[in-house]
Amino acid sequence: MATKIMSAKTIEGILQKTKIASRIVAVLPETKKNSILRTIAGELIKNTGLIIKHNKLDLTCAKANHLTPAMIDRLMLNAERIKSIAESINDIISLPDPVGTVTEHWRRPNGITISRVHIPLGVICMIYESRPNVTIDAAALCLKSGNAVLLRGGSEAFNSNLILSKIVGSALERCGIPKAAVTYIPSTGREVIYRLLKMNKYIDVVIPRGSKAMVESIISSSTIPVLAHGSGNCHVYIDSSADIPMALKIAYNAKVQRPGVCNAAEKLLVHKRIAGKFLPLIAEQYKTAGVKLRGCRDTARIIKLDQPATEQDWPEEYLGLTIAIKVVPDIDSAIEHINKYSSAHTECIVTKNRKAAEKFLARVDSSCVLHNASTRLHDGGVFGLGAEVGISTQKLHARGTMGIKELTSLKYVVKGNGQIRE
């Protein structure tokens, strides 16, 4: 794995080409964009052997660096996974093109008409870690939404990312589009990232996708607007009038089905009137699944905990088989607790009481709130958006799962016949 140091001038040269390419992809018709995507999908399948060969270099390196088996598994590409990456491109092809869509149109007393039209963001810089499929997902989502993209993946996937982006580049060229429209930054050094984050002239948006520390470091260094994929300290609240079998199903699924991801539940809040009945049942299921239980004093009076929950637990994202439980006196306390400690990602209420549900859905200030459904459902694929660029936990531009529409902006288009300001 070569660590190249790139000068500011070299980076600027790359970015200039990407900026020029962005003007070209911005105005491509949908049919052309889809045919580019089809070409990319075809080239990926055709080059399966080559991709696996380059991926092996990363795997060898990963083993030498003693990465965990889970991390190595995330890195690994085989024929089946490459086929599934190519298939995800087909999903993106089938999505409607947001570019050019008019969201509002009105006429003013002076006779001008005003439209708000979806346009591409321009040049998107994706900074991500780990799984090489993000390289293709990001390229496909950006192209479908008319954007050029700068890709900078983690050093552990350097060779895989590089060959994948080269394949995309040659597919673009075969379609008569400058390959700079999808540019992989071929440097594993950190300082290239910090240089990129000041290049406001060439980059419209930065999308970081990785650990909390990585995202925070990018937010604090960037002078370019950032669409941050945040961490998920997600809550499930079991209301006093919850259906207990449904509550068990949702609380179990939200924690156990895939505990290492951002939309898995990390906290369980239980109304005191149902805690005596519900907690022993869910505790048994959690223990069978190997979930470590932490909890407040009231919880400890009802079930046996692995350890008490401390103030440090409430804002924490475990990303593993641990959950912290709190018994709350009422729904207002549950809402207050969530708004205080949550990372504003995804929260769920289980209740048969419609009024309680409406209160929770309105007052919990998170990117996605669910009534009687698992937090694990907050996902671009499940929501029908195709692949997702990430899940935003901030409030500007996009909240929650981000699909191709979130990779566009709006422009005012005004038509008149000589109107001036009087």
Place this chain on the structure above:
Amino acid sequence: MATKIMSAKTIEGILQKTKIASRIVAVLPETKKNSILRTIAGELIKNTGLIIKHNKLDLTCAKANHLTPAMIDRLMLNAERIKSIAESINDIISLPDPVGTVTEHWRRPNGITISRVHIPLGVICMIYESRPNVTIDAAALCLKSGNAVLLRGGSEAFNSNLILSKIVGSALERCGIPKAAVTYIPSTGREVIYRLLKMNKYIDVVIPRGSKAMVESIISSSTIPVLAHGSGNCHVYIDSSADIPMALKIAYNAKVQRPGVCNAAEKLLVHKRIAGKFLPLIAEQYKTAGVKLRGCRDTARIIKLDQPATEQDWPEEYLGLTIAIKVVPDIDSAIEHINKYSSAHTECIVTKNRKAAEKFLARVDSSCVLHNASTRLHDGGVFGLGAEVGISTQKLHARGTMGIKELTSLKYVVKGNGQIRE
């Protein structure tokens, strides 16, 4: 004018109260928000004498500091101006409440329904300069959109801003709402701003409105997402098939009607086939209005310039009676020039050729593009949005004039009956 130094702890204490207040205003019904706004408008009129008295302190200070007559005029409040500020609140009352509006609603194969619902941003921090009416406009727009707001105006309007925000605060209290929902930061020191810009825990969005240097300094210091009101290097392009009387009317209005504002034209691009006819006519009108003319070599061959235009002219915003003119060989060169040098604010094409217009409107990458209408029309009031928070020249969240809808975000609201992730 007192410069108070505020400790981080003092600031955090203020922000905690504003955050709590934001939860309250976020869920107020529209009728309640309108009655608060009516109370504020009434209190402003009732306290006209008091406001003028405090405003005089700023005016005295401004004269002592030798501010220009134009700047002093911008600061000055009299009974008529206070009445007009109160009336602008009535305009905001009449706007529909965006909060709770559902923009999309769909059902998935697993039976869940998904809605995207407009919600307030939360706590907005407005940092602005000069005119004290911004204090009331910002407070009213933020309240109508369910947001709490931290206000930090320029030191030159310190006393005026403070009394205006006190009047808002007492109106809020009379309506049973914590006055912290509209909080003026009572310090004129700069370092309080830099402390605020790191308070991600309490502030959701920063909106700077002021000079280019001020906005850039805030963007580079803030760890909180910024909605930047940018500068305007706006272009008028006169196409070969423009209607000459209309072109004269628009080019004149865009430059002369109010040259000191961001949507005034700074550059005039003229197609070479019409330059010989058009330039002498507009030059005569501009000269009569006192506009200084700069231009490229081709322009200098047709009309007499005050000075040649250099490379420094093309990206510059004069904010005064100066314009730089360039003769271009075709529409593509005009588009390329604009996309290279413009600040992406507002650009206009004058042409009778519909195809040329469509090309310009689609390819010019600015927040507002106009066909046969003056750049001066890009304005929240003219567009019918009521007052505006500013005009954004970035691409995330909002582009162009920003009204109350741009002070909201979207939240996914999911309803199910026990759905989990399989």
